[in-house]
Amino acid sequence: MLPKMDMCPCGSGKRYGDCCGKKGITYGVFEYGKARVVFDIEQTNRAIENLLSFLSAEVFGLYDQGAQIDLGEALEKLHVIYEMFAKSLAPFSEASFCREGCTACCHHIIETTPIEAEMIRRCLEKCLDSSARMSILSEIEKKRAYYPGPIALDGEYDEDLQDRHFEAHIPCPFLSNDGSCRVYESRPLVCRTYMVFSDPHQCKIGNGMAIYEAEYFPDVYRGAQCLSLLARGDLNLRRHLPDWLVNEFRIQT
Ligand code: SF4
Ligand SMILES: [Zn+2]
DSSP: OOOTTSBOTTSSSSBGGGTTTTTTOOEEEEEETTEEEEEEHHHHHHHHHHHHHHHIIIIIHHHHTTOOOOHHHHHHHHHHHHHHHHHHHHHHHHHSSOOTTOOGGGGSOOEEOHHHHHHHHHHHHHHSOHHHHHHHHHHHHHHGGGSOOOBOTTOOOOHHHHHHHHHTTOOOTTBOTTSOBTTGGGOOHHHHHOOBOSOHHHHHHTOSOOBOOOTTHHHHHHHHHHHHHHHHTTOOOBEEHHHHHHHTOOOOO
């Protein structure tokens, strides 16, 4: 909890005890790595509860009933999950040291479920022009020998493989030369959760990072896996993101 004498995080310029403290708004303080995150406890908890309720009613509930949905509906649900997830993370992503142009995390293995990859496939076809698509596909073709294979639902890439991939310094093919993400609005969950609170130098060497992680993240990942199953039958793999484009999806150029 924030002490009364601290400046109020709402930006009023008053002390907390004379401002939001009087209105009953409570702020939590989360010290992590080199950062200090101040967040509205009730607002953040509400955002997390809304997300978990949506997952329970609109994803896990359908899965438990053995329902099937079409790809379009699954993508709409994924979009809602991305938006709700962003709301729940807002104070933490604002306070993290991640900034556009710092691209270290885009050199890791990007574990992606089928439904997340499908959203990116559609984004490639709809949002990018033909020459951008061609350049991404040719980059993927050049690097395909370096991509790790698929992993099963409960599997993980081993740490050695992850380290080797990072050391080989192979950028995600969606990373543009200016350091921005060409599919930012559709980027997968793993890119959305990557919030670093340690010195950015640690990201460059790929070691000793303090990465934010919350208890509800596994439910969000499970939501994307469930949506993949609901919309694509028994396909329950994860792959490194560009590997989906090599092995599963065809892109119109
Ligand atoms: S999808 Fe975008 S944010 Fe994610 S690794 Fe690729 S370039 Fe980086
Ligand atoms: Zn205030």
